[in-house]
Amino acid sequence: MTKKQVIIVTGADLAPEALALLGDYEIVFAGKTPQTADIAALAKEHNPVGIIVRYGSLTAEVMDAAPALKVISKHGTGTDTIDKSAAQARGIKVAAAAGANxxxxxxxxxxxxxxxxxxxxxxxxxxxxxxxxxxxxxxxxxxxxxxxxxxxxxxxxxxxxxxxxxxxxxxxxxxxxxxxxxxxxxxxxxxxxxxxxxxxxxxxxxxxxxxxxxxxxxxxxxxxxxxxxxxxxxxxxxxxxxxxxxxxxxxxxxxxxxxxxxxxxxxxxxxxxxxxxSPHIGGVSNAAYVNMGVGAAKNVLAVLQGVATPA
Incomplete structure (x- = not known):
């Protein structure tokens, strides 16, 4: 059986609706509060094709640890924790779940x-x-x-x-x-x-x-x-x-x-x-959790499978 390609989630969970969309991939969670070194180590171990960013920063170090990486998808709207210049230089698409929260x-x-x-x-x-x-x-x-x-x-x-x-x-x-x-x-x-x-x-x-x-x-x-x-x-x-x-x-x-x-x-x-x-929870609600997860998953699939246009 062909081994599934990996998508890393820089968090401890993802909405079930989003996980269902990503059923063709192996999902690896980085934990509740992953640091850049933790994410880089996981990237080196699993060589993911996609990373969904919930917490932590996505730096050039992380990208270089994952040669197969094609897309970084933000679980939300703000992409300031992603080194977009580094991603562009490596041909990695960056997308955000615009409007989800x-x-x-x-x-x-x-x-x-x-x-x-x-x-x-x-x-x-x-x-x-x-x-x-x-x-x-x-x-x-x-x-x-x-x-x-x-x-x-x-x-x-x-x-x-x-x-x-x-x-x-x-x-x-x-x-x-x-x-x-x-x-x-x-x-x-x-x-x-x-x-x-x-x-x-x-x-x-x-x-x-x-x-x-x-x-x-x-x-x-x-x-x-x-x-x-x-x-x-x-x-x-x-x-x-x-x-x-x-x-x-x-x-x-x-x-x-x-x-x-x-x-x-x-x-x-x-x-x-x-x-x-308040501890940066403005975008946290039951509906937003689902919307952000689904939006992030769809943006990953848009790049990996060409099934939609990234947000």
Missing amino acids: AAAVAEHAWALILACAKAVPHLNDRMRQGHWDKATYRAVELNGCTLGIVGLGEIGRRAAVIGVAMGMHVTAFDPYATTVPEGVTLVDLPRLFRESDVVSLHCPLTEENRGMLNRETLATFKDGAILVNTARGGLIDEPALAEALQSGKLYAAGLDSFAVEPMPVPHPFRDIPSLIL
Whole structure:
């Protein structure tokens, strides 16, 4: 019997629906938190034709350990953990499951916006400690405020539409956008930062926009603005954000991604009460888990069998 070709998954599991699509291949799981060296060792051992990336980084080292490798497929949308230049130089296709977790991430962005504006985590903690803060509680009413969306991909568009439904004035920056949702106005980035009461990041991380939120740009924000990031941690200069929150320049921030993940301990963010943190789970939901797995599997098959066009 002919030995099955191998596909490595840089994680401990994959949706059953995705595994069913890949039934003609042997699936090798790299574990819950694989490091680059672990993935490279598995690649050398199994010489996979495809790698589905859930966790960890795909470097030239990994690619060179797998001469048969033809496709790297992201279990999600962000491909910044894949060395795309190295892949291109080796003739390896890189694909992403575009839009597979868009609803989940947009919903989580709004969970963070509302948690910041209404101080939900703080109130929950106070209630559990026996306090009743009704007399002193104050909140931000979002109706009539300006929401600035950075990046109008599928996630940003969904977040923007929710903002319109909430009665907000919604502006957006995206140099590649050809259409915008009804009720959304395209503006330049300096104006968006300057005029927004809430800024929500939904753009990919590139070398051009790395650290785009730094001491200089944060200084241009409205006093008392809210910042939410469900995109990539590298977009933000973390010490600068900590300063802006501690000084009161920003009212609050909600972060789901960080420059280094998992977030190191100790970290200055842990001591800032106006900062709401979640461990990069914006794209995690029952539906998104299936959608991302199926999308990643289809992109693998598109390259290996020519059955579809990669996302």
